[in-house]
Amino acid sequence: MADQAATQDLGDMEIEATPKGGLNGKKLVLFIILPILLLIGGAAGAYFAGLLDPLLGAKEEEVVEEVAPVETRAVFFDLPQMLVNLNTGGRKKNYLKISISLELTREEDRAELTNLLPRVVDNFQVYLRELRVEDLRGSAGVQRLREELLMRVNAAVHPIEVRDVLFKEMLVQ
Numbered sequence: 001m002a003d004q005a006a007t008q009d010l011g012d013m014e015i016e017a018t019p020k021g022g023l024n025g026k027k028l029v030l031f032i033i034l035p036i037l038l039l040i041g042g043a044a045g046a047y048f049a050g051l052l053d054p055l056l057g058a059k060e061e062e063v064v065e066e067v068a069p070v071e072t073r074a075v076f077f078d079l080p081q082m083l084v085n086l087n088t089g090g091r092k093k094n095y096l097k098i099s100i101s102l103e104l105t106r107e108e109d110r111a112e113l114t115n116l117l118p119r120v121v122d123n124f125q126v127y128l129r130e131l132r133v134e135d136l137r138g139s140a141g142v143q144r145l146r147e148e149l150l151m152r153v154n155a156a157v158h159p160i161e162v163r164d165v166l167f168k169e170m171l172v173q
Contacts (some may be wrong), residue, residue: 073107074103075103075104075105075106075107075109076101076102076103076104076166077104077110077113078099078100078101079099079101079102079117079120079121079124080121081097081098081099082096082097082098082099082100082121082124082125082128083095083096083097083098084096084098084125084129085129086128086129086131086132086172087129087130087131087132088132088133089132094133094173095172095173096128096131096136096170096172096173097169097170097171097173098128098167098169098170098171099167099168099169099170100124100165100166100168101165101166101168102153102162102164102165102166103162103163103164103165103166104160104161104162104163105161105162105163109160109161112157112159112160113157113160116157116160119156119157120153120157123153123155123156124149124152124153127148127149127152131145133172136170136172142170146164146165146167149165150162150164150165153165
């Protein structure tokens with residue numbers, strides 16, 4: 001058994017020992033096929049990700065989209081200054097003095113909004129009288145007030161669309 005290619009005689013059977021060190025199935029897959037598959041997969045990923053475009057000379061086509069000009073001219077409508085007493089629940093009186101400007105979508109809506117102005121002022125007065133001083137504290141309170149007034153004005157002047165409610169002056173005393 002000193003020789004690796006030695007043969008043994010076991011009765012009628014003859015067994016020949018093969019040298020260890022050849023490529024068997026596991027080594028073939030591990031050292032040859034797997035790296036080839038990884039290289040192919042990496043190259044395919046780089047191609048589909050667009051990383052190989054400069055190397056392959058692919059030219060990017062310029063896409064020109066025609067955008068219709070959108071009229072972005074702002075139209076503002078100033079509401080009369082309002083002074084309301086706030087809901088304090090006690091003897092102390094607090095007041096809110098506020099000046100508001102509405103941003104409209106179209107210039108033509110200005111005349112129709114003038115006719116609906118009493119309805120808008122009434123909705124604002126009713127809502128503002130129920131506010132407490134705590135409701136107006138901080139930027140979150142002011143943002144909630146803006147959103148609530150925007151919702152109310154859009155409901156009051158329904159065919160007209162109001163984009164935003166802008167505070168020109170707001171004083172809590």
